[in-house]
Amino acid sequence: MTLLSVFLEDTTALLVALPLLGAFSAPLVGKVSAKARNLWVIAIMALAELAAVSLLVDVLGGNPHFYAVGASDPALPSAAGFPFRIVLVADAMSALVAALAMTMALLSVIYSLRYESGNEGLEKYYSLVLLLAGAMMGLCLTGDFFTLFVFLEIASISSAGLIAFFSSAESFEAAFKYMVVSASGALFLLFGVGMLYGQYGMLNMASIGDSMAAQATFVDLAALSLLVSALLLKSGSVPVHMWKPDAYQEAPPQVVVMLVSFALLSLYLIFRICFSVFGAMVFPAIGWTVAILGALSIFVGVVMAVPQRNLRRLIGYAAIAEIGYVMLGVGTSLLAMHDSTGVGMSSMHGGIFHMLNDAIDMGLLLLVVGAVTYATKRQELDQVSGLAHRSGALAALFLIGVLSIAGLPPLNGFASKVIIYESVFRINPMLSVIGILGSIMMLAVFVKIFASVFLGAPYKGCFRKIPRSMLIPMVVLAVIMIFIGLFPGLVLERLVFPAAEALLNQEMYFGGVL
Amino acid sequence: MNHVLVTNAGYWSPLVWVAAFAIVTAIALLIRSRGEKGCRHGTEQSLPFFSGNEPTAGNIHASNLYWGFVHGLARHYRLLARAHSGVVNDYAFSLVVLAVVLMAALIVGGMA
Structure with missing residues (x-):
């Protein structure tokens, strides 16, 4: 058996294991030299990215992976007819979010190389980054509730560590708040998992879904509400969004890019639990809740973003609004899944497509804002202006991000938002109007940043040149955005349609695991 | 493609x-x-024109933008600011409220 065949066969497990290996070995390699540590971290992340992309390609080719950790034959998770092992599941949906999160993590690490180069204790920083990346992979692929809880905790603790890492009083406060709400959410989640375990005597998602009666019991619904509340908290949806602006303001921008991915993964987990475990019996009730909370997130996010004067805090509020679009799309799809006109499916495509676009758009904007902070050492909007005279490339990259996040053609944000508007309009025009108004206000918010930071008289303060290793991740994201914007049909056909199909196909999910 | x-x-x-x-x-x-081909850069021809007012000395800062919007909705913003108190107890409380509302919505809607 060649190394390549082992790599391909065990990609699912390697995707989780590689970043964890990197996390624990980075401090040891750091003893050799800082350069060796950086090379090691990049090599680990590049290998994990390769695993994520090859897994996605394989899964999209019609081979979903079901991997039993520790089994003599990992392809047979339930040889005894009962899945007692930890099962990792990679279908088109989970492989897509895993590839997305890993790509964003790799770009964040490349960006970190120069952005953080002057700081001390970087081996611990990279350990936390890799730990967060590994936990996110675990969250994407896990097939049982307890492993989900464990990876959620690893991701939360490493996120809190990263928010507080470059210590200031404000960053400690933001990390403390995040830790408290995150721990509260984890307890809710654990309680929900405990209720399901009490009811069914197992933790495997597919087995629980398979054992559920046609009509949900009281315990099922109570458990679902606890699970969804906890995951909405992690995603930063209204009304449990307050930690987000605090954390986004204090964490390094490339870490915030990973936090955006983590928030989107939390939404993915809600969709996975609703569609793959609970199924059609909870669709209308949970659909209305998710869609209304999505509309509220859009409204509160953009309205609160308008008066902000701190660049990163403003983006924190904008991120709340962007999460709202995904919730609006998928929430509406839960409402209209059985509609014969196909509105429900269309809405779901819009929601999943926007997950992809949100991660990329917010990623680019955050990295540009980070570059502004790096170059000027300032993040208050009133303190910087006229930066377009000093770095036209930075202004151009920011403009691409702005146009996309505001949903203007021909960029990627427009493609996903137009699907959401159209399909949501058919279910409830008011929700669609809130979405469109939110986009207009989003444009206003980012025009404010662009006008005050990049336009005006040339900036006269100290301006550090932006290094190439920081520019490359931004350019990569901008190119991806333009490509998706110009070929939205291709992305929908190759990535979004199979992902939606995998999420909806409960039989395939149960059949693969059981 | x-x-x-x-x-x-x-x-x-x-x-x-x-x-x-x-x-x-x-x-x-x-x-x-x-x-017009005779436009000369670096002279007053290239200065911004503010409806006949004297040009201001510096840039228009972010805090000046949308002042009217925020001022007009000051009451609503006060309400929103009160909800965003920054107190971590309030953050945890909002989670409890969400869970209760969600549980009520799901149990009423799901068992109907």
Whole structure:
């Protein structure tokens, strides 16, 4: 058996294991030299990215992976007819979010190389980054509730560590708040998992879904509400969004890019639990809740973003609004899944497509804002202006991000938002109007940043040149955005349609695991 | 490669949009090229024109932008600011409220 065949066969497990290996070995390699540590971290992340992309390609080719950790034959998770092992599941949906999160993590690490180069204790920083990346992979692929809880905790603790890492009083406060709400959410989640375990005597998602009666019991619904509340908290949806602006303001921008991915993964987990475990019996009730909370997130996010004067805090509020679009799309799809006109499916495509676009758009904007902070050492909007005279490339990259996040053609944000508007309009025009108004206000918010930071008289303060290793991740994201914007049909056909199909196909999910 | 986005209500072709944008840009540039040639940069001709007011000394800062919007909605902003107190107890409380509301909605809606 060649190394390549082992790599391909065990990609699912390697995707989780590689970043964890990197996390624990980075401090040891750091003893050799800082350069060796950086090379090691990049090599680990590049290998994990390769695993994520090859897994996605394989899964999209019609081979979903079901991997039993520790089994003599990992392809047979339930040889005894009962899945007692930890099962990792990679279908088109989970492989897509895993590839997305890993790509964003790799770009964040490349960006970190120069952005953080002057700081001390970087081996611990990279350990936390890799730990967060590994936990996110675990969250994407896990097939049982307890492993989900464990990876959620690893991701939360490493996120809190990263928010507080470059210590200031404000960053400690933001990390403390995040830790408290995150721990509260984890307890809710654990309680929900405990209720399901009490009811069914197992933790495997597919087995629980398979054992559920046609009509949900009281315990099922109570458990679902606890699970969804906890995951909405992690995603930063209204009304449990307050930690987000605090954390986004204090964490390094490339870490915030990973936090955006983590928030989107939390939404993915809600969709996975609703569609793959609970199924059609909870669709209308949970659909209305998710869609209304999505509309509220859009409204509160953009309205609160308008008066902000701190660049990163403003983006924190904008991120709340962007999460709202995904919730609006998928929430509406839960409402209209059985509609014969196909509105429900269309809405779901819009929601999943926007997950992809949100991660990329917010990623680019955050990295540009980070570059502004790096170059000027300032993040208050009133303190910087006229930066377009000093770095036209930075202004151009920011403009691409702005146009996309505001949903203007021909960029990627427009493609996903137009699907959401159209399909949501058919279910409830008011929700669609809130979405469109939110986009207009989003444009206003980012025009404010662009006008005050990049336009005006040339900036006269100290301006550090932006290094190439920081520019490359931004350019990569901008190119991806333009490509998706110009070929939205291709992305929908190759990535979004199979992902939606995998999420909806409960039989395939149960059949693969059981 | 498939560039056409087919939605539930119609379709959208970004490449056609780009072509239209290029044509409009070309027309705009043509009109611009036929404008006044004697414009001198670095003189008062290139200063911004604020409806006949004296030009301000510095830039217009972010805190000045949308002042009217925020001022007009000051009451609503006060309410929102009160909800965003920054106190971690309030954050945890909002989670409890969410869980209770969600549980009520799911149990009423799911068991109906």
